[in-house]
Amino acid sequence: MSAVVLTLAGCGTTGASTASWHGAASSAASPAASSDGGGQARPISDSTAQAATGKPSASASASPSTSASAAASAPASSDGIMRQTGGPGVALTFDDGPSADTPRLLAMLREHNIKATFCVVGVAVQEFPQYLKEIVKDGHTLCNHTWKHDEKLGKKSADTIRADLQRTNDEILKVVPGAQIKYFRHPAGNFTPTAVKVASELGMVSLGWTVDPSDWNVKKWSGAQMTQHIITTVRNNTKPGAVILSHDGGGDRSATLAAYKTLLPELKQQYSLVALPV
Ligand SMILES: [Zn+2]
Structure with missing residues (x-):
């Protein structure tokens, strides 16, 4: 576990503790507050992958193909950031x-036949290539989360941003040739028009979120308290179409894993859990 922390700490822009990756975020844990990503430093997570795997909660139009295509054309907001799946799927x-910690999460997702989306960091891919292979093998969707989690990347030049995102995609493709990388999530949700544009030019949709249980905020909660906070926040704020943000890297993810052990069967019961379409 400590090895993980050390490894991922290296991904931070400052090289400080992993907690600092997202430490600047506001304390607001509500989805609404965090969904704008704008100036708040917040972590990112991954979103879904391709087809609906859960049960169509509202039989309506929840067939895998339908929800997938709906999500594909959903990107939404005028700022070009996709924060909802575009269909009833979560x-x-x-x-x-x-x-x-990724293998444990993958095992849980496999157990419930749930597909998700993983926003991976270049240096983490370099460190744990095998786990990236398993993510892809299990059918989850990939999202580019920059080379080393530079929370200020979006403020740099378009060329710098492009080089960072391309380097990250290249590393992913080196490990998993042919992998589809259709999403980009800026570290801490600090999207800028330039970053969104560059990502788009590279064929990636900028991905935000609607529910943020703040599992990155290890300074505020820990252990069982953190686990309960994650469970409560996700339970209270998830609605059809939601994109839920959590973390499988960046520090000790025990609390997140414990929370999802409880949440996965519940969410699957209530919603169609979809992987973002590629
Ligand atoms: Zn992040």
């Missing part, structure tokens, strides 16, 4: 990995 997204 997307689980996990950020900052791969890490030593």
